[in-house]
Amino acid sequence: MSAVPDVPVSVRFGRAEWALVGITMIWGTTFLLVHWAMTVSGPYFFVGLRFGTAALVMLPFGWSILRAMTMTEIKAGLIVGLTIAVGYVLQTMGLQTIPSSKSAFITALYVPLVPLLQWLVLRRPPTLMAWAGAGLAFIGMLVLAGPDALAGGIGRGEWLTIISTFVIAAEIIAIGYFAPKVDARRVTIIQLATASLLSFAAMGPAGESVPGFSWTLASIGLGLGLASALIQVVMNWAQRSVSPTRATVIYTGEPVFAGILGRIAGERLPSGAFAGAALIIFGIIVSELKPPTRQRKIAEE
Template structure:
């Protein structure tokens, strides 16, 4: 009499199409997209650098409460990594917030998405790794999309200050992603998260006098969003530092490409009405982001996740493009 093997009686476990880390990145991407409208509204009551300082100072304080035990083992490597990432965060969010004073949250989000195809270009400059052909195609699509999103004036070099500030902000935001990938496996995620948030907050406040910005008069309209976004920023930065230890940069950047889509949907609900040509430009930007990360003819297994964390500081050059 034949006996059914024990293994065959057990129900097969279904593997989810995405990992837990990828699901977390999807969640923070949606959260990230919602912040554009909140910041845009807060800019009616506060200056950009003060708001950035408040937002990340609150985030840093939340991080201290959450990771106070891990902070006892702080190393200079954690401090250095956190300071570098924090400076990039402050510069990127500061310029982006300046732009949100004059442009809609949807427009800001789609322009900000240009940081994704910029990541492999920065890697080319820093690590001397030439970008793939599809990366260049993606950059071209995103550039055409930017022109359409900015409107007819863009063809006569008529981008407004808000669009220009947001466009410049994509460089430090791309550098942030590059730095996170660079340090991810050689530092403690909790410690680095706290340091980078505190540094970003400090840089925001320090930049105020240089930008000619005074502290705003008290208003719940900037205090509550500042506190709420501070908590959200802590969650977002911690999740990025944790998830990118096991999610490949390619997969992570494709997930991040959904950020402007979420922002556009939320902006639409709030009353943003982009003209058809701008919507076409937004679609081209998202297409450029995705195309720049495609790897045709490669199996998923060929795009390995990063190795387990190591204190040796290995993997100094992540594959971001």
């Protein structure tokens, strides 16, 4: 029997992974801001304002290259823009009635959904370690949320947020599918503009009126517009080299930051927060482990 060679385990993060970690931190802060915005605006107008501002922010950086836009980029922008509009409107509607930290915890349900949907839609079965890592991260979410995370039962706000997680999972998969085929700047502008226009267009059928001017709404809309532009362009760039499953596990840090900020703002952080955060980090590491099963089998032969 031949000696079994040492097989290196890759848990290293490159620039793309660290970029996703950075936007995950920013993403986690948005829940509380949206929760505040819902006191002065309806969900459709706010989502339209948020992503419309983001599109305008991106326009100067991509205007000169829009003439080279391809049909694939238009298709990618429309599809991802649709998922952004639907996912964020549902999530924003949920934030009208539930706390920001609770919304972040529920939103984390997309963690196990991405590998499953990727398997069903793209026929790309995740590795065993990717499943294990996503599972550990999801358990971390439950521990982080605590046993009373859904106290009082599942209400309208919770159900809207749960449904939004399926759409967010579809967004991540769509970005991962199109990212290697498109220019990140061009497709980001299309995505953001599509999400904004669809949200504004839905105001009429939904019976939502334009809110009066508010400095709270204006400042949060501008701030989240800038954040959304940064988040979308980084996602499009980073997921050219980072798989949807790996990206999803990184995104599980989002409710950690949301919970911390919610606690600072007066929301109750569950007692298992630190244990949950540790499980999330462990899930990220596990998802990158590569068991030497195949190499051992080859060596033994």
